[in-house]
Amino acid sequence: MSKIENYILGNWASGSGEGVPLFDSVTGEIIGNASTQGIDFAEVLHYGRSKGGEKLRKMTFQERGNMIKSLAMYLNKRKEYFYEISYRTGATRVDSWIDIEGGFGNLFANASLRKLFPNQPYHVEGDPIDLSRGGRFMAHHILVPKRGVAVHINAFNFPIWGMLEKCAVNWMAGVPAVVKPATSTSYLTEAVVREIIKSNILPEGALQLICGSAHTLIDSIESQDVVTFTGSATTGRMLKSHPRIISEAVPFNMEADSLNASILGEDAVPGTPEFDLFISQARSEITVKCGQKCTAIRRMIVPENLVEDVQIALGKALDKVTIGDPRLKEVRMGSLVSKDQVEEVKNRVKEIARTASIVYGDLDKLDLIGADAKGAFISPMLLREDNPFENLTVHETEAFGPVSTIMPYKNLDEAIELAQMGKGSLVSSIVTNSDEIAKDYVINAATHHGRILVLNRENAKQSTGHGSPLPLLVHGGPGRAGGGEEMGGVRGIKHYMQRCAVQGSPTTLTEITGIYQPNSKYKETPQHPFQYHWEDIQPGMSLKTHKRTVTDTDIINFANLTWDHFYAHTDITSLKGSIFEKRTAHGYFILAAAAGLFVYPNKGPVAANYGLEECRFVRPIYHNDTIYVRLTCKQKIERDSVGKELPCGIVKWFVEVFDQNDELVAIATILTMVQKKSPFVQIDRSNIESYLAKLTENATAKWGMMKPQHMVEHLEKSLRIASGEIQDFEISTPAEHLAKVNEMVFNHKPMPKDFKHPLMEKESTDELIHADLATAKQKLIEAYDAFELYFKENPEATTKNAVFGILDKFEWDLMNVKHFNHHFEQFGIL
Secondary structure, X not given: OOEEOEEEOOEXXXXXXXXXXXXXXXXXXXXXXXXXXXXXXXXXXXXXXXXXXXXXXXXXXXXXXXXXXXXXXXXXXXXXXXXXXXXXXXXXXHHHHHHHHHHHHHHHHHHHHHHHOXXXXXXXXXXXXXXXXOOOOEXXXXXXXXXXXXXXXXXXXXXXXXXXXXXXXXXXXXXXXXEEOOHHHHHHHHHHHHXXXXXXXXXXXXXXXXXXXXXXXXXXXXXOOEEEEEXXXXXXXXXXXXXXXXXXXXXXXXXXXXXXXXXXXXXXXXXXXXXXXXXXXXXXXXXXXXXXXXXXXXXXXXXXXXXXXXXXXXXXXHHOOOEEOOOOOOOOEOOOOOHHHHHHHHHHHHHHOOOOEEEEOOOOOOOOXXXXXXXXXXOOEEEEOOOOOOOOHHHHOOOOOOEEEEEEEOOHHHHHHHHXXXXXEOOEEEEOOXXXXXXXXXXXHHHHEOOEXXXXXXXXXXXXXXXXXXXOOEEEEOHHHOOEEEEOOHHHHHOOEEEEEEEEXXXXXXXXXXXXXXXXXXXXXXXXXXXXXXXXXXXXXXXXXXXXXXXXXXXXXXXXXXXXXXXXXXXXXXXOOOOOOOOEOOHHHHHHHHHHHHOOOOOOOEEEEEEEEEEEEOOOOEOOOEEEEEEEEEEEEOOOOOOOOOOEEEEEEEEEEEEOOOOEEEEEEEEEEEEOOOOOOOOOHHHHXXXXXXXXXXXXXXXXOOOHHHHHHHHHHHHHHHOOOOOOOOOOOOHHHHHHHHHOOOOOOOOOOOOOOOOXXXXXXXXXXOOOHHHHHHHHXXXXXXXXXXXXXXXXXXXXXXXOEEEOHHHHHHHXXXXXXXXXXXXXXX
């Protein structure tokens, strides 16, 4: 029988001994055994801290984010393989979608957060704090990756999502992970980890996997580690109180049992869209994942006059739910994860039923499609508790399966009190079309829930639903739910980082934070800052402009141009009693005039004005006052290129406007898009000749089957295609993908090494056109000259490329640079 393996210390390893058997939830067959016997957990944790941690900590947020994005794309291409395995957990296709593609979605979402972080390994938080008069002593907060590991102890219900929702966050923070999935479904987690390791996208040590018992894992935790737990409150409390957690003050995030509540608003009577939404959502939350969701609705709190209506409508909805083999299209609900879980759910239902009535479902009878009693199947169960204020079991006992209980309320205050009697949950929802009811509920119930969904007819089509945690929102809850806060966008990443207040001079803190701090020393530059590419611009780089005197005519003309005739600018007879002494320049004129002083007029790396972040007018400028500007690089921010756009980064510029007395009159932060340097060697006639001179007959390609002469003839042909000499071919890229493929011409990514060009498929490396290599080189130069001449005489012309579609001269130049670099590197002559 096969063993479910562990990935530790850079290798796949089986634990010794027989291990724990894992079962197919649908057929009852044994899948394999899982064992961790013989594993030194202290060594595993040390390996993660040293091997994985060291590499992740050195990566910038941009590098980490792009790494996670690449991993998400890699895994998404292999998702069908995971679906086949997921069926064995009892999950339908829809259930598995939540776990599999929801998990990959977490990777994508967290990868996108790189845009909110600097292009460095650590983060700068908040605004600078002046600690002295005069601004020569200040402080700023930074966050650095913890030097430990993230230990994730996960539940059985989401073996993929449960791992990736947490790992995406700690990897973004620069911290490695040790994942301990629930043993019963660890075979699915193992399958995903195998693909992750095979991808070689993550640095070694960034992810380790433990499948099986790990009772002593916490014994080796250290103060720089972070522990997260998802599962039962009993186990969670035991782990949270572990002496090692306490003595080392280890952050512990817990997501535990949660008796989530959904409230039907008093306005949502039968016949309204909200009533139908409530019933539809309730059925979904009972049956999706066979009710095995930490966010599922366990308590339905309904106006007392609508209890019967809800019970009848929900019963009819549940009648349509078919149960059986989750692989079958006609099946709407699969099985629980195991036979043990079936008995656990039945026992919890019986506890609740001591005071509540079972109004739908049967614990012993079940109609199945394509399956039998060997699987872990159970009927959806609906209970009704008519005295929820006296009978507390429904607020204290969770049946972790397709089980929910209806209970009545007289008014909204009662509904809020009943929701609070769950003593804390991951999520609550209210279905109402009354914003007044929604506000009252949310404000008064928010203390007891990590998330509240307000569902109505307006948002129903776009709503992700009661039970769907989202990576950019907090996932967790107070009290019984564990008190944890997983995910939550940027704040989730910060959970794995250490915040530190740094004090010093503005100049020192500029160097430490990578953000220009006001009153820092300026870095004068030999040329205008707008002449530098993004990579060469540094915070503190500064320019002092020449001066300009603001005239009375300037102010009047600006008023006429903008139609801004505010009295301070146009009616000097009305100034008495105001803060102004004379005719005053418009604030936006000062800003515009400042731009006129600091903008570099010639074409260069600055591609566009990207916006304005802050602007303050400190004191007025009157006619005949003189101003000048100090332009200083404040911060650089990475940016993904979009569409037909050359790769750019964002530069924030701190603009200080001074008057003739060197008094500060205005400040602003403007943003510009600044082009990045091309990583490619630029291609022109002299360059081509220079590189071709290095190419010999016996040169060997680093990849591919080309010989030197064939490569040269291939480049010649591409130039003759560009100049329109050869156009007797079809564009091979499908029309629906052509726009996206065409955008690749503009990015800085090199061409793939083994790309199969459609026009080369008909060619052979043995079929040469010219007599020898020297002739081929000369013909290539002639083709380049012809290409340049063609577009000089036809500057608006376009010609087609077999892969990228219709290209103009600018696009051909970009493509040729990539293409020539690709083949010159192929033969080592670059």
